[in-house]
Amino acid sequence: MAEADAQSFWSRYLFSTDHKIIGLQYLFTGMFMGLVGAFLAYVFRMQLAFPGAHVPLYGVVTPLQYNALVTNHGAIMIFWVAMPILIAGLGNYLIPLMLGCDDMVFPRLNRLSYQIFFLSAVLILVSLFVPGGGFGGAWTAYPPLSASAQYNHTPWGAPLWLIAVALEFVAFLLGGINFITTVMNARAPGMGPLQIPIFVWMVVIASVVFMASVGPLVAGAIMLLFDQLLGTHFYDPKAGGDPLLWQHLFWFFGHPEVYVVLLPALGIVAEVITVFARKKLFAYKTILYTSFATGIISFFVWAHHQFVAGIDPRMAHLFTITTLIISIPIAEMTFAFIATLYGGSIELRTPMLWALAFIAEFLIGGVTGIFLGANATDIYLHDSYFVVAHFHYTFFPIAVIAGFAAITFWFPKMFGRHMNETLGKIHFWGTIIPFNFVFIPLFVLGAAGEHRRIYSYEHFSQLFTPGLQNLRVLATVALVVMLLFQFVFLYNFVRSWIAGEKAEPNPWRANTLEWAAPSPPPHGNFAEMPTVYRGPYEYSVPGRPLDYWPQHLPS
Amino acid sequence: MLSWLVPQASTSARDIDWLFALILLTVGFWFVVAQAVLFTFIFRFRRRPGVSAAYVTGERKEEKRWISRPHALVIVCDVVLITGAILTWKAVKQDLPPADERVRIIAQQWAWVFVHPGPDGKLDTDDDVRTVNDLHVKVDTTYHFELTSRDVVHSFSVPAFRLKQDAVPGRMVTGWFRPTRLGTYDVQCAEICGIGHALMPARLTVETAAEHTAWYQSRSAQGG
Numbered sequence: 219m220a221e222a223d224a225q226s227f228w229s230r231y232l233f234s235t236d237h238k239i240i241g242l243q244y245l246f247t248g249m250f251m252g253l254v255g256a257f258l259a260y261v262f263r264m265q266l267a268f269p270g271a272h273v274p275l276y277g278v279v280t281p282l283q284y285n286a287l288v289t290n291h292g293a294i295m296i297f298w299v300a301m302p303i304l305i306a307g308l309g310n311y312l313i314p315l316m317l318g319c320d321d322m323v324f325p326r327l328n329r330l331s332y333q334i335f336f337l338s339a340v341l342i343l344v345s346l347f348v349p350g351g352g353f354g355g356a357w358t359a360y361p362p363l364s365a366s367a368q369y370n371h372t373p374w375g376a377p378l379w380l381i382a383v384a385l386e387f388v389a390f391l392l393g394g395i396n397f398i399t400t401v402m403n404a405r406a407p408g409m410g411p412l413q414i415p416i417f418v419w420m421v422v423i424a425s426v427v428f429m430a431s432v433g434p435l436v437a438g439a440i441m442l443l444f445d446q447l448l449g450t451h452f453y454d455p456k457a458g459g460d461p462l463l464w465q466h467l468f469w470f471f472g473h474p475e476v477y478v479v480l481l482p483a484l485g486i487v488a489e490v491i492t493v494f495a496r497k498k499l500f501a502y503k504t505i506l507y508t509s510f511a512t513g514i515i516s517f518f519v520w521a522h523h524q525f526v527a528g529i530d531p532r533m534a535h536l537f538t539i540t541t542l543i544i545s546i547p548i549a550e551m552t553f554a555f556i557a558t559l560y561g562g563s564i565e566l567r568t569p570m571l572w573a574l575a576f577i578a579e580f581l582i583g584g585v586t587g588i589f590l591g592a593n594a595t596d597i598y599l600h601d602s603y604f605v606v607a608h609f610h611y612t613f614f615p616i617a618v619i620a621g622f623a624a625i626t627f628w629f630p631k632m633f634g635r636h637m638n639e640t641l642g643k644i645h646f647w648g649t650i651i652p653f654n655f656v657f658i659p660l661f662v663l664g665a666a667g668e669h670r671r672i673y674s675y676e677h678f679s680q681l682f683t684p685g686l687q688n689l690r691v692l693a694t695v696a697l698v699v700m701l702l703f704q705f706v707f708l709y710n711f712v713r714s715w716i717a718g719e720k721a722e723p724n725p726w727r728a729n730t731l732e733w734a735a736p737s738p739p740p741h742g743n744f745a746e747m748p749t750v751y752r753g754p755y756e757y758s759v760p761g762r763p764l765d766y767w768p769q770h771l772p773s
Numbered sequence: 774m775l776s777w778l779v780p781q782a783s784t785s786a787r788d789i790d791w792l793f794a795l796i797l798l799t800v801g802f803w804f805v806v807a808q809a810v811l812f813t814f815i816f817r818f819r820r821r822p823g824v825s826a827a828y829v830t831g832e833r834k835e836e837k838r839w840i841s842r843p844h845a846l847v848i849v850c851d852v853v854l855i856t857g858a859i860l861t862w863k864a865v866k867q868d869l870p871p872a873d874e875r876v877r878i879i880a881q882q883w884a885w886v887f888v889h890p891g892p893d894g895k896l897d898t899d900d901d902v903r904t905v906n907d908l909h910v911k912v913d914t915t916y917h918f919e920l921t922s923r924d925v926v927h928s929f930s931v932p933a934f935r936l937k938q939d940a941v942p943g944r945m946v947t948g949w950f951r952p953t954r955l956g957t958y959d960v961q962c963a964e965i966c967g968i969g970h971a972l973m974p975a976r977l978t979v980e981t982a983a984e985h986t987a988w989y990q991s992r993s994a995q996g997g
Contacts (some may be wrong), residue, residue: 281968356965362942363925369882369967455943461926462941495818500831501840526928528941531867538858542851549803549847553840554831556807559814560839561827566819574815581807585800592854594792594861597785598775598935601928601963666778667932669963672971680779680932680959758826765825 235325236741240332241311242632245625247339248302252618254343255294256701262287262673267687267694269674282371284673285354290346292357293379296475297386298339300617304482305428306335306393308624309421311632313397315732315739316415318406318748318770322396331396335389338382345378353379356671358472361453361464365445377446384439387432394425406731406770408750412506413769415730415754416499419506420485424478427513431474438467465527469520476612477516481509483620484551487573490623491555492755493728494570495562496765499755500554508547508554515544525596534593541591548584552577563758563765568642572623575650576615583611586661601671604664607657614653622649622707629711630725634737635718641710648703655696659689727766730754734770775935782954782979783934785865790935792861799850865935869949872917876908880920880927880940883969885960892989902992906975908960911985915951928963931977937963952979 231239257275264271265279272278279287310328314321322328346352353375355364364380367373401414401422441452442464451457453464492499499505518540525534555577564570586608589595599605622645629637668681675681724733731750735743748770756767774797775781775790818826829836875896877888887908891900896919910916920929922940930937931950938948960975980988 281971285965285968285970354965354967360926360964363965363967369925371968455941460943496826498828498830500829501837502830503832504837504840526937527939528944528946531862534862534866535859538862539855542855542858545851546844546847550840550844552807553843556811556814557829557831557839559811559818561829562814562818563820563824563826564815564818566815574811577811578808581804581811585804588800588854589793589796592792592796592858594789594858594865595796597866597937598789598793598932600937601930662778665775667959667961669930669961671965672961674971677972677974678959678961758828760828 233329235321235329237310237314237322237325237328238632238739238741238743240328241307241309243332244302244310244335245307247336248299248307251294251298251302251339253704255291255299256704258287258291258294260697260701262291263694263697265673266675267691269676279673281673282351282354285356285671286346286352286372286375288671289354289356290342290352290379293383294342295613295617296357296479297383298342300479300613301386301390302335303621304479304486304617304624305421305424306331306390308417308486308628309393309397309425309482312628312732313400313418313421314404315631315735315743316418316730317401317404317409318731318734318744318750319400319404320742320744320747323400323404324396327392328396331389331392334385334392338385338389341378341382341385345375345382348374348378350374358468359442359464360468361442361445361461362455365442365453367446377443380439380443380446384436384443387436387439391429391432394429397421397425398429406748406750409769412503413750413753415485416488416502416505417482417485420481420509423509423513424481427474427481427516428478431471431478431517434467435471438464462524462527462529465524466520469523470517473520473523474513474516476609477512479616480612481512483576483616484509484555486620486624486627487555487576488558489730490569490573490627491558492757493627493726494567494573495559495564496757497558497560497562497755498757500557500560502753502755505551505554508550511547512544512551515540515547519544519591522591522593522596525593526600538591538593542588545584545588545591552581552584568637568639568646569623569627571643571646572619572626575646576619576623579611579619579650579653580615583608583613583615586611599664601669602664603660603668603670606670607660607664610657610660614657618649622646625711627726628732629714630721631732631735631737631739633715633718634721635714636721636725637714637718638710641706645703645706645710648706649700652696652700652703656693656700659693663689724768727764729756729766729768731769734768780933780954780956780958781935782952782956782958783931783936784951784953786933786935787953788861788865792857795857796854799854803847803850866948869917869947870915870951872949873914874911875917875919876910878908878918878920878929878940879923880929880962880966880973881923882925882967883962883973885929885962885973885975887975889989892986900989900993902989904992906960906973908975908977909985909988910952910977910979911982912952912955912979914982915949917947917949920946920948925966926964927966927973930961930963931958932961933958934977939964955979955981 261276264273350372444450451459453459521537522541758765879886889902922942927940958977962973
């Protein structure tokens, strides 16, 4: 530790191998990219509400720019916001602390993974400003559109975009190796598999799922890059290639990816609700097994994205069955979370509000997924705004709601100070209420037959009615309101960091090991390495004077 | 219920709307129950001074029933929904009923080319009628369509028919529809296809047999 303290500013904060610094770097990069992604959403929603108008802070949107805006909004929010915040950021920060060890087992690999990730973030931002503009073939990048500048008119944007995505995958592969190895090898003495906090388990399962699914896509991305730059024809039917090959490779990764970010989000919610309900997590083992089941089933659902793609219709039956089966473990987990609240002593602090909102909003995302997993209704709803609304009701809770639950919950640990509770609640309501006014209209628009990625509906007589246009304006206004409230959060974050009320090591009276370290934890984490005596959720145990029982305290 | 928002103009639309309603009722039930229980717990178990939380592990058999019983009901619902989905899919997508007429649909950046069979009812004969962004079909007639693309992936979508099919370059996909209601409906491209993606609207006109014949005659009078 003395050696660490002697480091210069650069080696301590920019080139540190400390998992906490790297975690915070991922977190801050993710938050910054979140602002970029949100700005892109603001621009294209303004275009949809007021077609052809001058968008403040941007200008007039052209069709080519519109395609680039929606493409990069999707890619940035999933790969540069959800992944770095939920997995790399919080995973890095929390896993060694929750396991009771001093760092990841491969600290330099960890450093490298962030550097590659940072490079990928720079590249995706650069790709928006090159000649021809950013890539506009949707985040799914279906060839032949994505494979040839002749079709997509972005000779620089498309390859740069693809290289950025591939580098991002490499970064998370390295991170995943580190997570899995650390959890296998560096747990505190006494911590058996069933004493591991559920968040750590979720990151491990998510990392395994990511690593097992991303390989085919990296191979596919390299083939696509060859098609773009070297004139190969892997996906070009005119020379014997097949565009559907890419779709299979993409969705074989793309659907498990949903669970890669969902599982850590569920882990965050589990940690927060147990603390603020003072309850043991209901059916820990069941939650664990259903997470494994979810991870496995997620590999068998990808072709539900291709019900209308020209594949053999008989295949759709199998993928409808597997897709609807995945509702079973997820429903069971949701029931267990709700049951955890039963008999609790619930305190509605800001992190708890976010965690409860996660359950309430994610339910909407979950049940609307059935419409898309069922093959016949998907014929109608595929690529409509119903899909957009559905996945925002899953991804917004995952990346944003769980993200805020985590940041507000672990802020005292990260920075040794409390966030302001009043500002936190203003931010919460200012986000949750407008959020529903953004996306419920999109369900209606989708059910009315509005398809996505179309920059103006003026040419569609059945869609450009005053009633539907009013819904577009409503969604846009609500989005602007929601974005404005994010400045409350940023203000609260910065102000609390500098001048917030000082926090003790364990302000929430929680059990898991990170709360046994000082706030903020120094390089090396624990003054004395902890030993684990019990599971992480022993709250309100009968016969004990205190309603919590930290894992490291002897009986 | 979808028909409140969008016209129901084909036999498939009727079938798919039925499945949509079935799913809506089933998941609507779960949604209401789950939210009601969640909010009831949040309000009922708010912190009160002097009252501590219960110690419930969820590992004992009688406690597990709280989640295993609703879980069993979820499985029953899944079986019902999967059955409904499979039957509907077979009817609207997998089984091709015998065709009365055929049309060819060719997608390209950024227009739809439609080849109508002409008065003889056969494609690839001299009286074929080619149009751009303007498809004419007869009501209560079963059509087979042949869908292809000349460049990138497009998707032929007619919301009023609940019909959507990707046009994949290098493949010809066959599908069918049977219009049941007169009128003019929007055709959209549902798969992003480049700069002009928003500029690929086409019109689909469902007309009576007499109107359809008259349309063919007006086309040939124009030399079309």
